[in-house]
Amino acid sequence: MDPFYCWKCGKQLLDEPLPLARLAECPGCGSQLHVCRMCEFFDTGVADACKEPVADRVIDKERANFCGYLRVSSREWVAQDTSMADQAKKDLDALFGAQSNSEATPASAESAELDELNRLFGDGPREN
Ligand SMILES: [Zn+2]
Structure with missing residues (x-):
């Protein structure tokens, strides 16, 4: 499994169990991790910044969501x-x-x- 990174502080998250718990937090900065910004489908270039066509709309991209389609991206935010x-x-x-x-x-x-x-x-x- 590829390492992945906190969307906020860029900390490499090695011990975070996947799939992410809905209330998982970054050990570095305490940011919620089950958020759009962590997701592979997150893309500011499309409507609602989500490339997953049937996922429910999530207003706040930086707060823990209930999205069942979240797939952690291994983008290096930092x-x-x-x-x-x-x-x-x-x-x-x-x-x-x-x-x-x-x-x-x-x-x-x-x-x-x-x-x-x-x-x-x-x-x-x-x-x-
Ligand atoms: Zn962080």
Whole structure:
């Protein structure tokens, strides 16, 4: 049997008996495990985020449900989440890195622009 992972904290759940007890909880974070997010049929790309065609609709995807079709997925939630977070961090770094690397130039470019505007409108440099 493949290991599976807590949908919330990503802890690998080795000792969790399958099929999951309805009130099974993650030993790492205490999240309920009999939830849509743990399930193979969970897919945010389809209606009700469930690919199982006859399963009852479950409103809360993160609370223990009574679904008889739940099949624990072995997706690695944390790996997925981290890669997204890493990407977001990289984007942020790129954003702020670009700003701090060229700190000297934008300021002078900005004031040159201001001077040009002032010249155009004949206002002269304005002090605050
Ligand atoms: Zn957990």
